[in-house]
Amino acid sequence: MTKAKRTIVVTGGSRGIGRAISLEFADSDICVYFNYLSNKAEADKTITLIKKAGGCGYAFKADISVFDEVKTFFDKIFQHTEKIDILVNNAGISKNGLIPLLKESDWDKTINTNLKGIFLCTKIAAKKMIRQKYGRIINISSVVGFTGSAGQAGYSASKAGIIAFTKSAAQELASRNITVNAVAPGFINTDMTRALTEKVKKKIVAKIPLEKIGEDRNVADAVKFLSSEQASYITGQVIHVNGGMYM
Numbered sequence: 552m553t554k555a556k557r558t559i560v561v562t563g564g565s566r567g568i569g570r571a572i573s574l575e576f577a578d579s580d581i582c583v584y585f586n587y588l589s590n591k592a593e594a595d596k597t598i599t600l601i602k603k604a605g606g607c608g609y610a611f612k613a614d615i616s617v618f619d620e621v622k623t624f625f626d627k628i629f630q631h632t633e634k635i636d637i638l639v640n641n642a643g644i645s646k647n648g649l650i651p652l653l654k655e656s657d658w659d660k661t662i663n664t665n666l667k668g669i670f671l672c673t674k675i676a677a678k679k680m681i682r683q684k685y686g687r688i689i690n691i692s693s694v695v696g697f698t699g700s701a702g703q704a705g706y707s708a709s710k711a712g713i714i715a716f717t718k719s720a721a722q723e724l725a726s727r728n729i730t731v732n733a734v735a736p737g738f739i740n741t742d743m744t745r746a747l748t749e750k751v752k753k754k755i756v757a758k759i760p761l762e763k764i765g766e767d768r769n770v771a772d773a774v775k776f777l778s779s780e781q782a783s784y785i786t787g788q789v790i791h792v793n794g795g796m797y798m
């Protein structure tokens with residue numbers, strides 16, 4: 552069993568926003584457990600960075616869209632620790648295409664990863680949190696879950712679904728001292744957005760009042776706040792981290 556006083560589980564901690572969240576909690580007081588889909592080298596890098604910052608971290612390979620893999624992921628965590636204080640449902644993918652051209656398999660993959668994955672991880676973590684009578688669950692949505700986005704129907708639908716899931720879970724779990732909130736990032740500098748051309752990026756920045764792309768740590772800061780005691784009376788809410796892109 553780990554000696555850390557608290558435990559956080561982050562999905563998709565190998566890269567981008569999930570890595571920034573994992574590093575935000577690199578502290579001797581808390582142990583970070585995260586999963587990744589396939590990128591072991593990047594997962595190892597996150598662990599190295601957590602340890603360098605004085606924290607405790609473990610990485611496990613698990614596809615969040617597959618129940619058996621999610622169960623095995625949590626079983627491994629429960630071999631180390633008896634509780635989960637914080638769950639951050641961060642892992643997500645974006646498979647884009649205009650609706651007439653969007654493949655059914657890409658739609659399914661997007662919904663199964665972004666939406667079903669959050670249900671599966673919450674299903675297991677919430678059971679533990681209910682017994683503890685304490686928990687913080689934070690789901691990563693997106694600005695396009697509010698605005699929609701041409702060419703991103705599946706992705707946007709999954710991110711809008713996360714908001715309804717968050718509010719439902721918040722209502723179910725409030726009596727057990729478990730809060731459930733969402734963070735909706737705008738345009739953040741990660742692998743997911745780096746692939747866009749400079750022309751497209753310029754167009755997006757032109758729509759952002761703060762006139763710049765966000766950084767992964769901006770999202771991690773909002774997650775840290777929602778997991779803190781200062782946020783103990785906040786549940787079923789969304790924090791928009793988007794430079795004013797959507798108000």
Ligand code: NAP
Nearest residue numbers: 563565566567568587588589590614615643693739741743
């Ligand atoms: P990213 O850099 O592409 O990283 C995605 C992470 O999710 C990786 O750790 C990846 O693991 C993991 N992952 C993907 N599919 C998985 C699966 N089926 N099972 C387990 N892990 C899986 O993405 P990001 O930009 O950091 O985005 C993180 C979250 O923020 C996503 O939910 C995304 O939709 C949301 N978001 C991002 C932006 C943005 O501008 N970047 C804006 C709004 C919302 P591997 O490394 O093994 O592939």
